[in-house]
Every structure is written in structure tokens, then in C-alpha cells.
Amino acid sequence: MNTKRKHIALAVINALAVMAATNTAFAQDVQKVERVEITGSNIKRIDSETALPVTVITRAEIERSGATSAADLIERLSANNGGGYNSSLALGDSARPGFAGASLRGLGSNNTLVLLNGRRLAVYALDGGAVNLGAIPLAALERVEVLRDGASAIYGSDAIAGVINFITRRDFNGGIAEIQAAMPDGKGNGKYYSATATFGIGDLAKDGFNAFGSFNYYKQEALKASDRDYAATALIRDRTTGAILINRLSSNSFPANILTDAGFVNPFANRYGKNCTPPTSLGTSATDSRCRFDYASVIDVVTPTEKLSFVGSAAFQINANNKFIAELNYATQKTLFTVSPVPASEATTFNGDPLLYPANGRYYPGAGITPAVPGVALTGPLNVYYRTIDLGGRANQPKADEGRALIGLEGIIGGWDYKTGLYYAESKVADRYVGGWVFESKFLPAVATGNINLWGPNDAAGLALLRSTLVLQDVRVAKSSNTGFDFNMSREIAQLPAGPLGVSLGGEARQVKYNDTPLAVLNDGDVLGGGGNQLPVVGKRNVVALFAEANAPIVKNLEAQLAVRYDRYSDFGNAVTPKVGLRWQPMKEILLRGSYGEGFRAPTLPELLLPQTQTNTGGAYDDPLYGGAAGCEARFDPKYCNAQLTVRQGGNPNLKPEKSKQFTLGIVAEPTPNVSLRLDYFNIDQTDVIGIISPDAKLADYIANFNPTTRTSSSIYSPDIITKVDAATGRTVINYVGSLYGNVSKQKTSGFDASIRLRIPKTAVGDFTLGMEGTYLGSQKSRTGNSSAETENVGQWANFGPVVRFKHTTSVSWDRGPWNAYLGYNWQSAYQDQGGTREVSPYETWDTALTWSGIKNLKVKLGVRNLMDRSPPFTLQNQYFQVGFDPTYVDPRGRTYRAALEYKFR
Numbered sequence: 069m070n071t072k073r074k075h076i077a078l079a080v081i082n083a084l085a086v087m088a089a090t091n092t093a094f095a096q097d098v099q100k101v102e103r104v105e106i107t108g109s110n111i112k113r114i115d116s117e118t119a120l121p122v123t124v125i126t127r128a129e130i131e132r133s134g135a136t137s138a139a140d141l142i143e144r145l146s147a148n149n150g151g152g153y154n155s156s157l158a159l160g161d162s163a164r165p166g167f168a169g170a171s172l173r174g175l176g177s178n179n180t181l182v183l184l185n186g187r188r189l190a191v192y193a194l195d196g197g198a199v200n201l202g203a204i205p206l207a208a209l210e211r212v213e214v215l216r217d218g219a220s221a222i223y224g225s226d227a228i229a230g231v232i233n234f235i236t237r238r239d240f241n242g243g244i245a246e247i248q249a250a251m252p253d254g255k256g257n258g259k260y261y262s263a264t265a266t267f268g269i270g271d272l273a274k275d276g277f278n279a280f281g282s283f284n285y286y287k288q289e290a291l292k293a294s295d296r297d298y299a300a301t302a303l304i305r306d307r308t309t310g311a312i313l314i315n316r317l318s319s320n321s322f323p324a325n326i327l328t329d330a331g332f333v334n335p336f337a338n339r340y341g342k343n344c345t346p347p348t349s350l351g352t353s354a355t356d357s358r359c360r361f362d363y364a365s366v367i368d369v370v371t372p373t374e375k376l377s378f379v380g381s382a383a384f385q386i387n388a389n390n391k392f393i394a395e396l397n398y399a400t401q402k403t404l405f406t407v408s409p410v411p412a413s414e415a416t417t418f419n420g421d422p423l424l425y426p427a428n429g430r431y432y433p434g435a436g437i438t439p440a441v442p443g444v445a446l447t448g449p450l451n452v453y454y455r456t457i458d459l460g461g462r463a464n465q466p467k468a469d470e471g472r473a474l475i476g477l478e479g480i481i482g483g484w485d486y487k488t489g490l491y492y493a494e495s496k497v498a499d500r501y502v503g504g505w506v507f508e509s510k511f512l513p514a515v516a517t518g519n520i521n522l523w524g525p526n527d528a529a530g531l532a533l534l535r536s537t538l539v540l541q542d543v544r545v546a547k548s549s550n551t552g553f554d555f556n557m558s559r560e561i562a563q564l565p566a567g568p569l570g571v572s573l574g575g576e577a578r579q580v581k582y583n584d585t586p587l588a589v590l591n592d593g594d595v596l597g598g599g600g601n602q603l604p605v606v607g608k609r610n611v612v613a614l615f616a617e618a619n620a621p622i623v624k625n626l627e628a629q630l631a632v633r634y635d636r637y638s639d640f641g642n643a644v645t646p647k648v649g650l651r652w653q654p655m656k657e658i659l660l661r662g663s664y665g666e667g668f669r670a671p672t673l674p675e676l677l678l679p680q681t682q683t684n685t686g687g688a689y690d691d692p693l694y695g696g697a698a699g700c701e702a703r704f705d706p707k708y709c710n711a712q713l714t715v716r717q718g719g720n721p722n723l724k725p726e727k728s729k730q731f732t733l734g735i736v737a738e739p740t741p742n743v744s745l746r747l748d749y750f751n752i753d754q755t756d757v758i759g760i761i762s763p764d765a766k767l768a769d770y771i772a773n774f775n776p777t778t779r780t781s782s783s784i785y786s787p788d789i790i791t792k793v794d795a796a797t798g799r800t801v802i803n804y805v806g807s808l809y810g811n812v813s814k815q816k817t818s819g820f821d822a823s824i825r826l827r828i829p830k831t832a833v834g835d836f837t838l839g840m841e842g843t844y845l846g847s848q849k850s851r852t853g854n855s856s857a858e859t860e861n862v863g864q865w866a867n868f869g870p871v872v873r874f875k876h877t878t879s880v881s882w883d884r885g886p887w888n889a890y891l892g893y894n895w896q897s898a899y900q901d902q903g904g905t906r907e908v909s910p911y912e913t914w915d916t917a918l919t920w921s922g923i924k925n926l927k928v929k930l931g932v933r934n935l936m937d938r939s940p941p942f943t944l945q946n947q948y949f950q951v952g953f954d955p956t957y958v959d960p961r962g963r964t965y966r967a968a969l970e971y972k973f974r
Contacts, residue, residue, distance in 0.1 A: 119629045119649030119661045121734055121748040121821060123147070123841070125212040132881070132890040132917045134933045134966055136250070136260055136288070138204035139168035142232065143957070144894065146843035146875045147216050147821060150174035150956065164195040165499060166403045166466040168202050172216065172229040173752065173817055174848065174861075174871050176759065178672060179726075181227035184234050185395065187554065188224075188578070189472055190493035193546035196582050196605070196674035200495065203399045203470035207246075207264040208282035208379040210237045216821055217750065218667050218730050221615060221631035221647035225668040228728045228754065236379050236397075240268030240280045243973035248929075250966035253937060256295025258370050258961045260288040267973075276385040284377045290404070291370035293950070294347075296960055298939050302364035302951045303352065312352070314944060316688065316951055317360035319706055320411030321349050324425075324454035324522035325358040326433070326446065331704055332358035332453070333441045335433045335523055348457070361455045363408035364951040369960045375401040390479030393489075398471035406461040407949055410506055412515075413453040415706055416597040417508060424449040429518025438523045453706070454515075454522050458534055462504035462597075464543075470495040488555035499544040507589065508596040510537040539595060544586045544602070552578030558617075567621035574615050581608040582673040603679035605719070609670075610638040617647075625653045635668065639676075640725060643668035659736040661748075667728035671758055675809045680718030682804065687764050687946035688712055691802045692774040692781075693791060705797075714804040715763040716790075724811050728754045742827040751818040756811040761785070761852070762868055763807040764947060768903065784852055813852050819845040822876075834884030842876025865902040868947060869956040872896045886922035890931075891915070896957065902945045909941035911958065929968040937963035 125141070135141035142148050148170055169177030169192075177198035182189065184204065192200035215231040223231050244266040252258040266282040293299040302316035319325055322345060325332045336343040337357050344350050344359035348366060351359065377399035384392045414422040425432070427448050434440030476489030514520060514537050520530045556574035563569075586602040588594075593601030617631040629649035636642050649663035690700040691708040700709035734748030766785040773783040779800075781789070792803035821843050828836040848861040848871055861871045879892040892915040901908050917931035940953035940960065948955055 119627075119651040119663055121216045121661075121732060121746070121750075123214040123216060123821075123823070125214070127210055130206070130209060130212070131919075131929065132931075133892075134250075134915055134917060134931050134964075135206065136262075136286070137168070137202065138206045138209075138234065139170075139201035141206065141212070142170045142201060144877065145172075145214065146841050146877065147172050147214065147230070149843055149845060149875055150869050150871045164192065165405055165464060166202065166401065166468050166497065167192045167195045167198075167200050169195070169198045170201060170232055172214075172232070173750070173819075174845070175229040175752070175754075175815075175817065178758070179226070179229040179669065181224055181231045182234070183223065183231060184397065184472065185236060186233060187472075187474065187489065187491060188493065188550055188552065190470065190495040190548045190550045191580075191582075191672070192470075193468070193495040193497040193548045193582075193584065194466065194499065194544070196548060196584065197672035200468065200470060202375070202401050202468065203377075203397075203495070204234050205236070205282065205284060205377045205379045205397060205399065207262070207284040207377075208236045208266065210235050216748065217663055217732050218665050218728065218752065220645040220665050220667040220728075221633040222617065224613070225633060225635050225643055225645045226670070228667040228669055228726065228730075228752070236381065237266070237268075237280060237282070238381060239272055239278050239383070240266070241271060241278075243267040244970060245973070246968060246970040248966065248968035250933075250964050252291065252961040253963040253965065254295070256291050257289045258291030258295075258964075260286070262286040272383055272385055272391070277383065279380070279382045281378065281380040284375075286373070286375045286377075288370065288373040290368045290372040290406070291961060293367050293369045294365050296369060296939075296962070298942065298952045299369050299950060299960060300365060301347070302362050303350070303360075304942075304952055314946075314951060315352065316364070316946065317350075317352065317362055318408075318411055318455070319358060319360060319710075320413050320416065320453045320455050321359040321361035322409075322455040322457040322522070323349070323359055323524065324452045326441070327451045327453060327706065328444065328446075330444070332706075333444050334358045335439045335441050345457075349455075361408070361411075364949075366408050366461055367949055368406050369950055369955070371406075372404045373401065375399060386477075386479070390477060390481070393474075393476050393478055395474040396471070398469075401468045401470075402465055403468075404463060404465045404502070406463045406503075408455070409459060409461055409504055410456040410511075410597045411453075412456060412506075412511065412596055413706075414451065415453070415711065417512070418593040418601070420707070421512065422451045423454060423512060423515055425452050425522060426516055426518045431518070431521040431523060433523065437521070452515075452522055456504070456506065456534065458526055458531060459506070459538065460504050463502045464499055464505070465502045466497050466499040468495065468497045484557045484559045486555070486557040488553075490553050491551070493550040493552075494547065495549075496547045497545070498542050499546075500542045501539045501595075503538075503540070505539040505598070506537040506596050507539055507594050509594050511596050539589055541589070542587060543590050543595070544584070546584040547581075548583075549581045550578055551581075552576055564621055566623050567627070569621070570619040572617040575613055577610070577612045579608065579610050580673070582606070584674070602681055605674055605677050605679065607673040607677045609640075609673065612636045627651050629663070637670050640670040643725070657737060657739050660734070661736070662731065662733045664729075664731040667726070667730065669726040669728075669758070671723040671725065671809070674719060675758055676719050676721055676723060678717075678719030678809070680716055680808065683715050683717055684712035685715055685764050685767060685805065687768075689767055689771065692771050692776070693779065694799055694801050708794075708801050713767065713802055715807050716804045717760070717763075717807045718809070720809045723758060723809060724756045726754060726756050726758050726811075728752055742829065744823070744825040746821070746823040748821045749818070750821065752816070754815045754817075757813045757815050757850075758809060759812045760807055760809055761812050762947065763805040766807070767805050813850040815848065815850040817845070817848045819843060819847070834882050834887075837881045837883075838879070839881075840876060840878045842874065844874045845871065863897070864900045864904070865908075865943075865945065870899040870908070870954065872899055872957075886920055888917075888919040888921075890917040898941075901943050902947070906944070908943050908954075911938070911941055913938050925972040925974065927968075927970040929966075929970065931966045933964045933966065934959065934962055 170180045172180045182199035189199045213233045218228045246264045248262045264284045268280040270278040272278045304314040323336045349359045379397045382394045431438045472493035474491035478487040554576035558572035560568040560570045584605040590602040613635045615633040621627045631647040633645045645666045647665040652660045688710045694708040730752040732750045737745040770781045770783040774781040788806035790803045794801050824840040826838040845862045849858040863873050875896040882889045895912045898910045914935040920928045940958040943954045
């Protein structure tokens with residue numbers, strides 16, 4: 069750390085403290101006007117528009133949106149532009165099932181700071197780097213404030229992309245009961261229900277206390293891929309030419325394929341596999357000699373979820389100027405993830421051991437019940453590629469228990485507004501296998517008995533033998549906690565010629581603990597097709613911070629916001645992050661603003677400590693090193709041809725912290741009380757960006773730049789492609805693709821946020837409000853490693869998802885008496901598909917809502933999401949289990965009808 073900057077920062081903090089101590093009389097002369105605290109500043113003020121751009125989502129807007137969860141709400145934000153994470157992405161992802169994260173500016177969940185009532189929560193226990201939006205109680209929210217600027221000096225040096233502050237209801241009297249249900253149109257299920265009970269007693273001003281509580285129950289039912297035409301298969305052909313566009317079928321199939329010296333054969337394969345078991349198992353050509361499993365036909369695209377949450381708060385007036393506060397929030401959530409049955413073969417065993425069916429087995433092809441393979445004489449044990457169809461899909465159900473308890477004091481002492489709090493936040497997740505998964509150590513011997521039919525229906529004994537191999541238990545338990553104390557004090561300390569000088573001083577101390585413990589079955593790698601062994605991660609760190617802020621008027625209508633933060637990490641040293649903002653209002657109708665800040669994000673504990681383990685690529689590839697110049701065309705081997713190659717993943721103790729420099733420039737215009745225009749430019753320059761470059765992206769680039777003559781690749785990722793000599797063939801092949809966490813790039817992101825609000829009141833047919841909220845990404849250029857070449861990510865499928873150029877929501881709402889109606893249009897621009905060979909079409913949906921409150925205390929709410937039933941645009945992406953669409957931004961339910969009843973008790 070720069071020692072000079074550290075001393076400057078501490079000097080600023082000390083100077084502000086001295087100024088505060090010598091100006092105790094000024095508070096008595098300040099005009100007693102209600103002041104509020106706005107996200108982005110710790111200083112209370114009269115004006116709500118600050119030097120920093122803030123988007124406020126009100127309770128009414130939350131209700132009109134039809135959002136089913138906090139994650140659903142944030143996913144629609146124009147500033148949440150790719151790089152996030154939702155429950156659909158966790159399908160088949162053993163790393164963080166049940167997690168949903170925000171990603172402002174497309175910079176990832178770890179760079180977006182999520183707060184509840186201005187304070188931190190615990191990071192998700194199976195992620196270790198970001199807050200799970202599933203723990204945020206949508207039903208209890210009063211509003212959401214989104215700071216679209218890195219507020220590193222105010223809330224934390226890690227808020228590089230911005231801050232999302234969820235604010236719950238307070239000082240509430242009475243009760244509200246609400247029930248809600250929604251049903252998708254078309255085939256399948258996908259329904260969801262919720263019930264909310266909210267109550268409050270006491271009036272802080274009259275009674276000296278207030279207590280508030282809100283309970284919510286939510287249930288989402290599954291929607292299968294087979295119920296949506298665009299997602300129902302992993303074999304997609306061009307509708308005009310019949311050419312194959314996507315083929316992610318698997319040789320691990322039912323009926324089982326047999327690998328011989330001549331290649332794959334199957335007793336049931338004939339013309340286009342009609343004697344396989346379509347639609348789950350089929351062939352791809354008239355000469356195909358194997359059955360191929362269509363895993364996409366049996367997965368869920370909407371995962372069933374059940375959640376119960378509670379939010380409570382209490383406030384007690386100690387005296388006229390001080391109060392005691394307490395908060396408690398808790399959410400328990402179960403999510404069921406179901407993917408295809410276990411792929412069982414030498415390609416999925418831990419050490420590459422073949423799955424052998426004995427020569428004396430009851431179902432040996434040609435020797436009894438199972439027919440012979442046409443034209444092939446089989447002898448000895450068979451090397452089989454099988455799919456455990458009789459056991460059903462692999463299902464895991466993570467149960468997450470997350471919450472936070474806080475006690476604190478707020479009020480005024482000696483003319484200072486202050487607040488202080490002590491909190492404990494926890495996330496605890498147990499991942500349980502509830503179906504389909506098998507012990508490798510039990511399954512291989514069971515098949516070796518010959519009593520399991522790999523080519524047809526099993527009898528009771530065969531089924532019992534299969535079921536004896538199931539893993540039905542907790543397989544991973546993780547816990548993260550965040551224990552902290554914070555304080556903040558602010559006041560106006562002097563009257564300058566241009567206005568009052570306000571200052572804020574504060575600090576926090578917190579301890580973060582993380583413990584992720586895979587149980588023995590995962591630790592030993594004894595799950596067939598489980599991607600190898602998983603090892604525990606245990607760590608903790610202490611963080612102490614001091615921060616100071618000043619709101620200083622320079623001349624009339626021009627003021628500066630100055631802030632500085634000093635962080636000390638027990639495992640990463642010190643950091644100083646400054647912040648400067650300017651707010652100039654040359655006239656009542658115009659506000660100009662700008663800011664500059666710096667950020668510092670220490671690596672998360674899993675990024676540092678996660679042990680290295682093995683998994684597989686998402687897509688299937690031909691190893692270009694295999695088989696000489698002709699490669700797989702010369703000799704097919706399923707371990708190296710059309711195969712999911714090995715990936716080595718894990719943490720990196722040599723990581724450096726991320727750093728950033730960023731600035732914003734903006735204008736707010738309100739030419740009339742009914743018209744508001746906002747335009748803000750943002751520019752974020754990051755260095756030593758921590759992340760994982762997709763192993764599929766590395767491998768695809770390696771293959772595209774491979775020279776078969778020299779047997780080398782000019783890819784910048786060549787150092788991450790580790791080779792070996794195959795003991796059986798003597799050929800040099802790819803051993804694994806290195807995919808550890810690293811300081812992978814430098815990145816510059818810039819663009820514009822725009823907002824328009826136009827209110828047309830008192831027309832003959834009612835009041836109208838028109839609005840638009842949009843984000844235009846002008847550029848997101850990255851340089852990988854030491855490369856001097858810049859890659860433009862905007863408009864591309866980059867790493868783990870699309871980075872779209874323009875995303876917006878345009879809306880109109882209407883009010884007349886007891887009626888309120890809303891129509892919203894959501895749009896995001898086209899982008900180049902994964903692989904860069906085609907363009908993915910823009911995606912647009914219409915939402916509508918209608919509310920009637922003609923009966924006292926009763927509201928009836930109706931709505932339709934995706935009114936035109938727009939299907940997702942087709943994409944070639946092969947990063948995720950879902951096929952044919954991109955789950956990072958699409959709701960596969962399609963047109964969904966929803967209804968709700970709300971009743972207030974007084």
C-alpha cells in the first residue's frame with residue numbers, strides 16, 4: 069500500500085474529527101427541517117438528488133412488476149446487465165446450487181454489494197463471495213435503492229460495480245394479508261403460489277415503541293424442458309435444411325452402447341435409432357450403430373422451490389432523541405434440481421475404469437433375453453456406456469437457512485445524528501442427494517454380477533440391486549458467517565458562505581468465517597459421474613475500516629462530496645479508497661453531477677483456498693492432439709473424441725486484489741413538476757480482475773488456433789492446456805484444461821444510464837405516467853493476462869453469458885379512482901452467439917397489471933407476464949445444461965397469468 073496515501077487518509081479523518089469537536093454550538097442554529105439519508109451518502113440531507121446516481125424502486129413498482137423474488141426483480145434492472153447468477157444456472161452446477169446473485173454493469177456478483185437496511189449480510193455458504201438474493205424477503209420490502217456507482221468509500225471498498233440496498237417496511241401499524249398465485253400458459257406446470265401476513269403495533273411518536281413483522285410462504289413448481297418446444301431436445305436441426313445445429317446427445321445411453329475395437333454397437337440401434345427408447349434415446353443417422361441419450365428431454369428448466377421467510381423489527385424510544393432498534397430476518401429455502409440419469413462408463417468413473425458387463429450375465433446380447441448385435445460377434449466382458457434410466461434423474465436438494473440479527477441505537481447526541489449496531493449474519497446450506505445419484509464403489513460391482521439389464525426392463529431383483537447403489541444423504545454442508553459492529557455519526561458543523569458544511573465519521577469491524585465441508589462420499593470422489601472428488605474449504609478473516617465524508621458547499625448551488633475509507637484486512641493488508649463528487653444546480657430545473665472513486669476487492673476465501681479438483685467441459689470436443697494429423701477422423705476413441713474433456717478447477721493462494729478507478733458524469737432535468745429526465749455516463753477501469761475464464765472458451769480458442777503440422781496452438785490459452793502421454797496408445801493428448809481462479813484480465817467498462825418520467829395528470833379518462841429506464845453499454849474491453857490485444861465483450865457471448873449493448877424497460881401506468889393499470893415493454897439487444905458464428909436475436913416481452921381497490925381495505929390484483937408469449941431466441945450456447953436458449957436472462961415459463969388478493973386490517 070502507498071504509505072503516503074495512508075497518512076493522507078488518516079489525516080483527513082483526524083481533521084474532520086477536530087472540526088466536529090470544535091463546532092458543537094452550530095447544531096442549535098440549524099433550521100429544523102426533516103432530513104433523510106440517501107443510499108450513497110451517510111450524511112442526512114433535505115434534497116434527495118445527490119452527486120451520485122441512485123435508482124429507487126418503490127413498493128408500488130415492485131407489485132406491478134410481477135416479480136416472484138428479489139432475484140427476479142433485480143434480473144430485470146437495466147443496470148443488471150449480464151454476469152449474474154440465478155437458480156436455473158445452478159441446474160447441474162455442484163459448485164453453488166440454490167444461489168442467485170446480482171451483477172451490476174455485468175461485472176459479476178462479487179463486485180456488487182448487497183445490503184439489507186444499509187448493512188451487510190452473510191455471503192451464501194455454497195458460494196463464499198456474494199449475498200444470495202434468495203435470502204431477501206421481497207414481500208416485506210418498502211423499496212429498493214440501487215446506487216449505480218461504486219461507493220467504495222461509503223459502504224465498502226468491494227462495491228466496485230455499485231450497491232443494491234433492500235429496505236424493509238418500518239413503523240407500520242395494522243395488518244395486511246395477501247395471497248397470490250400464477251399459472252403459465254401452455255403445456256406443463258411451472259405454477260407458483262405465495263401467502264404473506266404482515267402486522268405492526270405501536271406508534272413510535274405516540275406510544276414510544278413500534279414492532280413490525282412479516283411472514284411469507286412461497287412455492288414454485290417445476291417446469292420440464294419437454295414442455296417447451298425450444299428446450300425439449302439436445303439434438304436441434306435447421307427447420308429448412310435438416311442440418312444439425314446442436315448435437316449434445318450422449319453415448320452414455322439406454323439401451324447401453326457397447327464399445328468394441330470397431331467402434332460403438334448396440335443391439336437396438338437401426339435406422340435413426342427407432343428401436344432405442346425415443347424421445348430419450350435415439351440415433352442421428354441411417355447408419356448410426358449406437359443409441360444416443362437426449363439428456364435435455366428429461367431435465368427441469370424451472371426448478372421447484374419452497375421458501376418460508378420472516379422479517380421483524382422493533383424500535384423503543386429511550387428519550388426524545390434516542391431509540392433502541394432491533395432487527396431479525398430469516399429465510400429457509402429448499403430447491404430441487406433434477407438433471408438426467410447417471411451417465412455410467414469409463415468416461416465418467418473417477419479413475420477412468422471401464423464399466424464391464426460379464427460374459428456370463430443374464431442379459432448378455434445374443435445369449436438370452438437381449439438380442440444379438442447384427443453382424444457383430446461379441447465375446448468376453450463388454451465395455452458398456454450406460455444410462456441409469458431405471459433410477460430416474462439425478463436430484464439434489466440444497467436447504468439454505470439464512471438470516472441476520474441486529475441490535476443498535478439511533479438518535480441525536482450533542483447535535484450529532486448517530487447510529488450504531490451489533491449484528492450477526494449467517495448462511496448455512498446442506499446439499500442432499502435425494503434421487504438418481506449412485507456410489508461408484510457399489511455400482512460397478514453390481515453391474516459385474518450380470519443381474520442388471522442394461523438393454524431392457526429390469527425384474528424386481530435387478531431393480532433392488534440398482535437401488536442398493538443409490539446415494540440418499542447429505543453430501544455437503546457449508547456455513548458462512550459475518551459478525552460485525554458499526555457506527556456512524558453525522559451533522560452540519562459549520563455555516564459556510566454558500567451553505568452548511570456537513571460531515572460524517574464512522575467505522576466498522578467484522579469477522580468473516582467460511583467452512584465448506586463435502587462429506588465422505590464427495591470427498592472420496594465416490595459419486596459416479598460426479599466430476600471427481602471435492603475437498604473442504606475453511607478460512608476466516610478480520611476487517612477493520614474507518615471512513616469519513618464531508619458535504620461541502622463551494623459556491624451557491626455548487627457542492628462537493630468528499631469521502632475516504634481506510635480498510636485493514638487480516639490476510640491482505642491495507643487499502644485506502646477515496647471518493648469525490650460534485651453537484652451543481654445552476655437553476656431549479658437542472659442538476660449537473662459527477663464523481664470519481666477508487667475500489668479495492670480482496671479475493672474471497674474460496675477464491676484463495678478452494679482445493680483443486682477435476683470436472684468436465686460443458687461441451688463435447690475432439691482433442692486436436694489425438695491420433696496424428698488426421699485426429700479423430702483416423703481413429704475414434706470416446707475418451708478423446710466428441711468427449712467432455714477434463715477440467716482442473718480450484719482456488720489460487722497467489723491471487724492479488726482487484727483494483728478499480730471509476731467516474732460518472734450526469735445531468736438531471738425537471739423542466740416541469742411532471743417531467744423528469746436523467747442521463748448518467750459511467751466509466752469503470754479495473755485491473756487484476758479475479759475470475760475464471762470458461763474452460764470451454766479456452767479449449768475452443770485452442771482448437772481454433774491449432775496447427776496440425778507443428779502440433780501446437782497459437783492460442784493465448786495454450787499454457788492452460790496441459791498434455792500427457794496416454795499409457796494405452798502412446799499418443800500425446802490433452803490431460804486437462806487448467807481453470808483455476810486467477811487475476812485474469814484488465815477491463816474497462818463504459819456506458820450510459822437513462823431515465824425518463826412523464827406524468828399527465830387530470831385528464832378526462834384518468835392520470836397517466838410514462839417512463840423509460842435503460843442502460844447502454846458502449847464498451848467493455850478486456851485484456852487477458854499479458855496480452856496487448858483488447859477484446860470487446862459488448863454485443864458478444866463472453867465467458868459465461870451475453871454482454872448486451874442495450875437493455876431497457878418502457879412503461880405506461882394509468883390511475884383513475886380505484887383503478888390502476890400498467891403496461892411494460894422489456895427489451896434487450898441482439899448479440900453474437902457463443903462461438904461468434906451467428907447473431908442471437910433481440911429479446912422482448914410485454915407485461916401488464918391491473919389493480920382494483922373499490923372495496924375498503926381490499927385490493928384485487930391481476931396481471932400477465934410475457935403477454936405475447938415470446939419464446940426465447942435460439943442460441944448455440946453450451947455452457948449450461950439447458951439447450952436451445954440461454955438461461956442467464958430468459959424466463960422459460962412464457963406467458964404467465966397471475967392474480968392476488970390483499971386485505972388490510974386496521
